[in-house]
Amino acid sequence: MSDFLELIKSRNPGEPEFHQAAEEVIETVAPVLDKQSKYRKHKILERMLEPERLISFRVTWMDDNNEVQVNRGYRVQMNGAIGPYKGGLRFHPSVYPGILKFLAFEQTFKNALTGLPLGGGKGGADFNPKGKTEEEVMRFCQSFYAELIKYVGHRIDVPAGDIGVGGREIGYMFGMHKKLSSQFTGALTGKGVGWGGSLMRTEATGYGLVYFAQNMLATKDDDFKNKICLVSGSGNVAQHAIEKILHLGGKPVTASDSSGFIYDEEGIDHKKLAFIKDLKNNKRGRIKEYVQKYPSATYHDTKRSDEANALWNIEAQCAFPCATQNELNRKDAENLVTNGIQLIGEGANMPLTAEAIEHVIDNDVLYSPGKASNAGGVATSGIEMMQNYTGSYLTSEEVDNRLKGIMKGIHDDCLRAAETYGFQGNYMAGANIAGFIKVADAMIAQGII
Numbered sequence: 001m002s003d004f005l006e007l008i009k010s011r012n013p014g015e016p017e018f019h020q021a022a023e024e025v026i027e028t029v030a031p032v033l034d035k036q037s038k039y040r041k042h043k044i045l046e047r048m049l050e051p052e053r054l055i056s057f058r059v060t061w062m063d064d065n066n067e068v069q070v071n072r073g074y075r076v077q078m079n080g081a082i083g084p085y086k087g088g089l090r091f092h093p094s095v096y097p098g099i100l101k102f103l104a105f106e107q108t109f110k111n112a113l114t115g116l117p118l119g120g121g122k123g124g125a126d127f128n129p130k131g132k133t134e135e136e137v138m139r140f141c142q143s144f145y146a147e148l149i150k151y152v153g154h155r156i157d158v159p160a161g162d163i164g165v166g167g168r169e170i171g172y173m174f175g176m177h178k179k180l181s182s183q184f185t186g187a188l189t190g191k192g193v194g195w196g197g198s199l200m201r202t203e204a205t206g207y208g209l210v211y212f213a214q215n216m217l218a219t220k221d222d223d224f225k226n227k228i229c230l231v232s233g234s235g236n237v238a239q240h241a242i243e244k245i246l247h248l249g250g251k252p253v254t255a256s257d258s259s260g261f262i263y264d265e266e267g268i269d270h271k272k273l274a275f276i277k278d279l280k281n282n283k284r285g286r287i288k289e290y291v292q293k294y295p296s297a298t299y300h301d302t303k304r305s306d307e308a309n310a311l312w313n314i315e316a317q318c319a320f321p322c323a324t325q326n327e328l329n330r331k332d333a334e335n336l337v338t339n340g341i342q343l344i345g346e347g348a349n350m351p352l353t354a355e356a357i358e359h360v361i362d363n364d365v366l367y368s369p370g371k372a373s374n375a376g377g378v379a380t381s382g383i384e385m386m387q388n389y390t391g392s393y394l395t396s397e398e399v400d401n402r403l404k405g406i407m408k409g410i411h412d413d414c415l416r417a418a419e420t421y422g423f424q425g426n427y428m429a430g431a432n433i434a435g436f437i438k439v440a441d442a443m444i445a446q447g448i449i
Contacts, residue, residue, distance in 0.1 A: 001026050001027065001030050004026060004045075004046075005019075005022065005023055005026055008022050008026075008049055012098065012101070014098065015097070015098025015099075015101065015102070016098070017098055017099050017102035017325060017326075017350070018098045018099075018101045018102040018105065020102070020326075020350065020353075020354055021102045021105050021106055021350060022049055022105070023354065024354065024357075024428070024432065025045075025105075025109070025432050025436070026045065028423070028428065028429040028432040028433060029045065029432055029433055029436045031421045031422060032421060032433055032436060032437065033045070035421070038444060039440055039444075042440075042443070042444050042448070044436075044440040044443055044444070045436075047443065048079060048105070048108065048436075048439065048440075048443075049105065051076050051077065051078050051101060051104065052077050052078065052079060052080060053075075053076070053077040053151075054074070054075075054076050054077075054097060054101070055074060055075045055076075055077070055123075055151055056072065056073070056074050056097070057072075057073045057074075057147045057148075058070060058071075058072065058073070058147075059071040059072065059073045059125055059127070059140065059143050059144045059147065060143060061136075061139045061140045061142075061143040062139060063132075063136050063139075064133055064135060064136055069140075071125050071126055071127045071140070071144075072095075072125060072126050073123070073124070073125040073144050073147060073148065074095065074096075074097060074100050074123050074124060074125065075121065075122075075123035075148060075151055075152070075157070075159075076097070076100045076101055076103075076104040076121060076122050076123060077104075077119075077121045077151070077157055078101070078104035078105055078107065078108050078119070078120040078121055078122070079104075079108040079119050079120045079439060079443075080119035080120075081119060081439050081442040081443045081446060082111075082112060082117055082118065082119060082438065082439060082442045083111070083116070083117035083118040083119045084117075084118065084119055084154075084155055084156055084157055084158055085119045085120065085121030085156070085157035085158070086107070086111055086118040086119060086120065086121060086157075086158050086160070086378060086381065086382070086385075087103065087104055087107040087111075087120060087121040087122040087123070087159065087160070087378075088103075088122060088123075088124075088159065088160045088161055088162030088165065089122075089123045089124045089125075089159045089160070089161065089162055089165045089169075089173075090103070090122070090123070090124035090125075090162040090163045090164055090165065091124055091125050091127045091128065091129050091163070091164030091165050091169065092124070092126070092127075092128060092163050092164045093126050093127075093128050094126075095124045095125060095126045096126070099325075100122045100123060100124060101122075102325075102349075102350070103122040103162075103349055104120050104121050104122035105120070106120075106349055106350065106370065106371050107120040107121065107122055107371075107378070108120025108435070108439060109371045109431065109432060109435030109436065109439070110370070110371040110372070110374075110375045110378060110435070111375075111378055111382075112434075112435040112438040112439050113371065113372060113375055113410045113413065113414075113431060113434060113435050113438075114375050114378060114379045114382060114406055114410065115406065115409060115410075116378075116379065116382035118378065118382055121157055121159070122162075123148070123159060124162065124164075124165070125140075125144055127140055127144070127164075128164070129164050129169070130164075130284075134168075137168065137169065137172070138172045141169050141172035141173050141176070142172060142173075142175075142176045144173070145172075145173040145176040145177060146176060146180065148173075149176070149177055149180050149181065149187075152187060153185070153187055154185045154186045154187045154385070154388065154389075158186065158187060158188065158189060158381070158385060159173075159187075159188055159189075160188065160189040160190045160377075160378070160381050161190045163235075163324070166190075166236065167190065167191075167192060167202075170188055170189075170190045170191055171191070171192060173188060174187070174188050174191055174195075174196075184196070185388065186384065186385050186387075186388025186389065189201070189381035189384045189385060190381065190384075191384070196384075196388055197384060198380055198381075198383055198384035198387055198393070198394070198399060199393070199394065199395065199396040199399050200380055200396050200399040200400055200403065201377075201380045201381065201384055202236060202240070203240045203243070203244075204240075204376040204377050204379065204380035204381075204399075204403055205236065205237045205240065205347070205374050205376050205377030206236065206237045206238065206239060206240025206241035206242075206243065206244060206322070206347065206376075207240055207241075207243075207244045207376060207400070207403060208373070208374065208375060208376015208377065208379065208380075208403055208406075208407045209237065209241050209244075209320060209322070209345055209346075209347045209373050209374055209376065210224075210241055210244035210245055210248065210320075210345075211244070211376070211403065211404050211407040211408070212345060212368055212372065212373040212376075212407045212410065212411055213318065213320075213343055213345040213366075213368070213373065214248060215407065215408055215411040215412075216343055216345070216366045216368060216411065216427070217342075217343065217366070219366075219415075220366070222342075223248065223249070224245060224248035224249050224250035224318070225248075225249040225250070226249065226250070226251065227249075227250045227251065227316075227317040227318050227342075228250075228251050228253055228315070228316040228317055228318070229242075229245050229250045229251060229252045229253065229316060229317070229318040229319070229320060230252075230253065230254045230311060230312065230314055230316045230318070230319040230320065231245075231252050231254055231255055231319075231320045231322055231347075232254065232255075232256045232261065232309075232311055232320070232321045232322055232323040232327060232328075232348075232351075233255070233256060233257070233321075233322035233323035233324075233347070233348065234255040234256060234257050234276055234279075234280050234287050235280060235322070235323075237322040237347045237348070237374065237377075238255060238256075238320075238322040238323070238347065239273065239276060239277055239280070239281075241320050241322055241347055242255070242268055242273055242276075243270075243273060245318075245320075246268075246269065246270060246273070250318065251267040252267065252268045253265060253267055253268065253314065253316070254268075254311055254314065255268065255276055255287055255290070256287060256302070256311060256323060257280075257286060257287040257323075259286055259287070259288065259301065259302070260287065260288060260299055260300050260301040260302045261287065261299070261300055261302060261309075261310075261311045262287055262288070262290045262291060262297050262298065262299050262300075263297060263298050263300065263311075263314060264290075264294060264296070264297035265296075265297075266296060266297075272290075272294060275290065275293055275294075276290065287299075307329075307331055308329065308331040308332050308335060309327070309328070309329075309332055312328060312332035312333075312335050312336050313332075313335040313336075313339065314339065315339040315340060316336075316339065316340075316341060317340065317341065317342045317343065318341070318342065318343045318344075318345070319336055319341055319343070319344045319345075320344075320345050320346075320347050321344070321346060321347060321348055321351035321352065322347030322348050322351075323348055323351065324348055324351065325348060325349055325350045325351060326350065326351065326352075326353050327348065327351045328351050328352045328353065328356050329353045329355065329356055330353065330355035330356050330359055332356060333352070333355070333356035333357075333359040333360050334359060336360070336365075337359065337360065337363045337365065341360075341365055342365065342366060343365065343366040343367075344360055344365055344366070344367045344368070345367075345368045345373045346368060346369055346370035346373055346374060347370070347373070347374050348370060348374070349370045349371075349374070350369075350370060351370065352367075357369075357428065361426065361428070366427075367427060367428065368414075368427045368428075368431075369427060369428045369431050369432075371431050371432075371435065372410050372411070372414050372427060372430075372431040373427075375406070375407070375410055376403055376406070376407055379402075379403060379406045379407075380399060380403060383399060383402060410431075411427075413430070413434045414427045414430030414431045414434060415427070415430055416430070416434075417429075417430040417431075417433040417434040417437070418430030418433065420433075421433055
């Protein structure tokens with residue numbers, strides 16, 4: 001398979017994130033290809049690694065100084081074999097086709113694992129909403145969606161939020177969709193509850209992450225009670241992971257943003273979490289302000305260029321990286337193992353480097369890849385789509401129960417697939433294999449298209 005990987009790299013130069021995601025999948029599905037020749041015959045892996053469609057477009061908008069600004073917008077429609085394309089929109093200066101291809105490829109497997117009829121896609125723009133006024137964000141979103149609407153729709157491609165795209169941005173884009181289409185349809189998910197959104201959607205990714213971890217711990221006859229938990233990030237996923245850890249009796253002690261992290265040895269309780277939510281969601285402040293409110297905590301600056309992140313060098317039993325891709329490297333993994341980590345659950349997309357993953361698996365740490373453990377968000381987006389189709393809406397309890405069931409189903413499917421193909425207890429291999437088989441079989445059934 002090494003020759004095939006080199007071919008992927010040569011066809012997609014300068015896209016390290018996509019290469020990393022491809023390599024992980026290629027290595028773990030090799031036994032499937034060896035055992036079932038039909039997948040090689042139909043060149044399924046080659047087809048999966050080539051987007052069905054990669055759309056690039058110009059986004060022009062006017063800032064508050066009446067200066068014309070120009071950004072690049074994208075949508076990658078990776079694989080629609082099992083349903084309409086589904087995946088978030090990311091607004092961040094780092095956005096370029098390679099990172100969106102990686103995310104869309106991962107999304108294809110993640111969506112398949114949910115058991116819902118959802119294909120894989122991803123999109124966004126190199127626009128940075130930080131430091132922009134409400135009016136500037138609105139004008140950008142409207143201009144962006146005026147172009148994107150040509151390629152999406154509630155039975156074609158249903159975007160959602162991601163980094164830099166929350167309820168505010170979804171609202172502005174949905175308003176433009178309604179204006180241009182003259183239809184009130186579920187063309188976006190993550191909408192407000194009062195206008196087509198689902199209860200529990202905000203909580204779903206973080207809650208689902210912890211539900212998945214709960215199932216992992218149960219395989220060892222263990223639970224969250226009194227476990228010290230490290231969480232990176234302070235956005236939606238991190239906030240609700242912390243919240244659910246508290247519900248289950250754990251003790252979260254960290255949170256972070258792009259500048260640094262806070263460590264609260266006493267634990268982040270519900271009152272302190274409410275402060276973080278207000279700080280990040282309403283005031284759009286920095287996490288270092290936490291120590292001004294709670295001086296017993298400490299704040300630590302971090303730089304992406306640092307050899308290791310001190311957040312991952314704190315003694316704990318569980319770790320949940322919820323910030324961004326490749327935030328936890330080999331040195332961080334070594335520190336976690338040395339300090340007795342028992343479980344690592346990915347809340348972000350591919351937050352562990354390949355070397356970090358190898359180290360934690362080699363040391364028998366329970367490890368779940370994001371395509372499995374952070375699938376709660378897209379699962380609830382799928383539930384929102386279903387509700388939009390039917391015009392009926394579920395209660396919070398009903399959505400939460402479905403979310404628990406979906407996360408347990410993903411957990412069990414990963415373990416089953418891993419065992420079948422010789423990767424006993426390896427959730428990463430199991431997730432890749434289970435997702436691959438479902439999508440591959442659909443592609444074969446639908447012919448060479």
